[in-house]
Amino acid sequence: MIEPQQASAEPPPASAASPPIPGDRPPQTPAQVRRRATLAGVAVSVLLILAIVFGSRLLRDFDSALLPYAVATVFLAFGVAYRYTVWVSAPGARRLFTQGWRAFFSPRNFRKAPTALPRMIATYLGFQKFLGARSHGRWAAHQLIFWGCVLAALITFPLTWGWFTFTSSTGSGPGYEMRIWGFKIIGFDSLNVVGWLMFHGLDIAAVLVIPGACYFLWRRMKDRGAITGQRFGYDLVPLIALIVISVTGLLLTFSSIFLHGGGYQFLAILHMVAVVFTLIYIPFGKFFHIVQRPAAVGMQLFKYTARRKDGTLAADGSGAGLLACRRCGQPIDTTSYVENLQGTMRDLRLDFDTWAEYCPRCKRVLRGNAYLAHVKKGYK
Structure with missing residues (x-):
């Protein structure tokens, strides 16, 4: 353990003397980012269109009634690729x-910790345990939305893409076959x-x-x-859209079973509009998370493998x-x-990356001492 040093009012040395970190490079211009994002969006959209055509066996299994949904997914693919490229830039x-994919494809990491990736996928993507630390109610509600949306998707x-179909095996009887790409x-x-x-899988999801x-x-x-920082279009519209989609979907089933199709056409159009709007909204709203x-x-995974690389993991997960x-x-x-954080700060041309080598408490102490030494002394 390093011995504690005397608190100082002086800030840490400037970052100009810090050694360069491999991979440092200046940020791209907005025009370059938009150009790359547009190309990525177009490429992903074209690939999806080709996947729809060939996955539906040259549109033989494609249901024309689902065309608006399919078109919306193409716009969704473009928006996700565009926004993701901008974000990653x-x-x-x-x-x-970059570090995450490097850790993911590292054979050395897989040999040393073969269960790390599955555990993290289950923790951060599946069960999202980090939400449980905030509120058990929020965690439970988020789980309901997450698994419902996953099932619906x-x-x-x-x-929608015509990749799998349900066809009657007898023509008039209750027997059905599920086929994927034409194969039973x-x-x-x-x-x-x-x-x-x-x-009724979609009803369960709803x-x-x-x-x-x-x-x-x-x-x-x-x-x-929540009220203080919320925005209607960003925070409330996604929830309202999910409720409208789910309720109209359940009403479609109710109409077909109990009303003999009464009002089905209106509900189908309302449901389609809600779904299409939500799919197009995903890349540009809160759903992008x-x-x-x-x-x-x-x-x-990067932090976990870095701990294994920089030191031996203890029983509690801390690293030497x-x-x-x-x-x-x-x-x-x-x-x-x-070091990765310092490299990011240099990319952004922030000239205080050495502050990353201080803990949050010491940063507050140094700032307070600097205030007392250089600002408040003018009021004496």
Whole structure:
């Protein structure tokens, strides 16, 4: 452990004397970023169109009634690729993105910790335990929305693209076949439990999403902290859109079963408009964090492997190779992670990257001492 040093009012030395970090490069101009993002969006959209054409066996399995949904997914693909490229072009995101993929494809990391990646995927993508530390209610509501949306996407997207179809195996009987790319996967009776689950998967997804979205909408209306910083288009519209999609989807089933199709056409149009709007909205609103969330896995994997590289992991997960604060000697984070942060600050031309080598408490002490020494002395 490094011995604590006497508190000083002087700031740490300028970053000009800091050694360069491999991979440092100046940020791209906005025009360059937009050009790359547009090319990425066009490329991904073209690939999706080709996947729809060939996956539906040259449109033989494509349902023309689902054309608006398919067009919306093409716009979704363009928007996600465009926004993601812009996001990754930022120095901080680019560095974590690069380090995360490097750790992901490292055979050495896989040999030393073969279960690390599956555990992090389950923790940060599946069960999202970090939300449980804030509130058990928020965690439960988020889980309902997450798994409901995942189930709906797994059903809706392939069905919209014509990748899998449900066809009657007898022409008039209850027997059905599910085919993917024209190949039979499973045959089932529409009147048994398997058949019910097959045809009501979207209803199950809606039942999961509605209570979760309503909880967050109620919280947005009642919680003072949430009300203070919320924006209607960014925070409330996504929740309202999820509720409208889910409710209209359930009403379609209700109409077909209990009303003999009464009002079905109006509900189908309303449901389609809500889904199309939401798909196009995803890349440019709060839903974009769905696309960003996998980056958290890369960041955690990078930090985990950096600890294994910089020092031996202890039983509690702490590492012996953590960088110590230059003032008090308390561990901050791994050396590789701090160097990565310093490189990002240099990319952004921030001339105080050496401050990253101090813990948060010592930063506050140094700032306070500097204020007393250089600012408040003028009032004596």
